Amino acid sequence: MFDPNSEIHKRMMASLPDHTEEPPKEKPKPTLQEFWRGSDVPTRFRRDAYSLSQFGQWNDKLNALKDKLRVEPGMICVLRGPRGTGKTQLAVELLKHAACELGLSTLFTSARDIQLITTSSFKDKEVTDMSVLQEFIKPKVLLIDEFDWQPLDKSHYFNSNLFYILDKRYAWCRSTILTSNATVEEFNSRVDPGILSRMTESGGRIDCDNWANQRIQRRIKN
Numbered sequence: 477m478f479d480p481n482s483e484i485h486k487r488m489m490a491s492l493p494d495h496t497e498e499p500p501k502e503k504p505k506p507t508l509q510e511f512w513r514g515s516d517v518p519t520r521f522r523r524d525a526y527s528l529s530q531f532g533q534w535n536d537k538l539n540a541l542k543d544k545l546r547v548e549p550g551m552i553c554v555l556r557g558p559r560g561t562g563k564t565q566l567a568v569e570l571l572k573h574a575a576c577e578l579g580l581s582t583l584f585t586s587a588r589d590i591q592l593i594t595t596s597s598f599k600d601k602e603v604t605d606m607s608v609l610q611e612f613i614k615p616k617v618l619l620i621d622e623f624d625w626q627p628l629d630k631s632h633y634f635n636s637n638l639f640y641i642l643d644k645r646y647a648w649c650r651s652t653i654l655t656s657n658a659t660v661e662e663f664n665s666r667v668d669p670g671i672l673s674r675m676t677e678s679g680g681r682i683d684c685d686n687w688a689n690q691r692i693q694r695r696i697k698n
């Protein structure tokens with residue numbers, strides 16, 4: 477162990493999500509309005525429950541994942557499949573459930589956000605890579621939308637940051653929901669084997685290939 481008074485020790489400890497001895501303070505669960513007010517969920521996905529389908533695979537998976545969130549903290553789950561099948565919306569419904577029913581902290585982000593935010597720290601002396609990554613490790617439930625968006629296989633810096641975030645979240649039992657528009661082959665070739673392995677332990681991959689296209693359905697309804 478490092479000397480507890482050393483700078484390196486302080487930095488190491490600051491990189492961990494919970495490093496105080498104090499028990500976490502019970503916070504009241506937010507109402508949906510309160511959740512939206514402090515939330516980073518984009519407007520499009522702030523739908524009321526009545527405007528969402530109540531039947532079918534989308535709904536079944538949503539209910540199954542709500543249970544998983546409760547009983548398997550630290551899961552890494554990916555919703556993978558064609559565009560328009562409601563993956564992002566389903567993941568947002570899980571964030572809502574986590575915040576308003578389970579009282580957990582949440583964050584909505586995307587791979588591109590992570591990339592832009594981490595590289596912006598290069599120019600800012602006050603903000604280090606570590607302090608930025610920490611923000612993605614802290615929330616109890618994190619959604620990374622479009623997580624294997626193209627640059628994943630091109631940028632080593634981005635890949636290693638993503639691995640760091642997912643590994644720390646797994647180790648500290650914080651659940652992560654990912655969405656991906658890739659095919660199974662693309663997905664397996666893009667994603668680090670270490671992450672795939674952690675994913676098989678809890679969470680796993682949900683394939684949405686046969687799900688209805690929600691964009692087309694919404695257009696028909698209107």
Ligand SMILES: Nc1ncnc2c1ncn2[C@@H]1O[C@H](COP(=O)(O)OP(=O)(O)O)[C@@H](O)[C@H]1O
Pocket residue numbers: 520521523527528529534558559560561562563564565566655690691694
């Ligand atoms: N179960 C649902 N019922 C009604 N509308 C939905 C449902 N799921 C998604 N939508 C809407 O359909 C559109 C596409 O959904 P989205 O989650 O963006 O799909 P994907 O992430 O798979 O590309 C969005 O406008 C979204 O709000």
Ligand SMILES: [Mg+2]
Pocket residue numbers: 563564565621622655
């Ligand atoms: Mg999406």
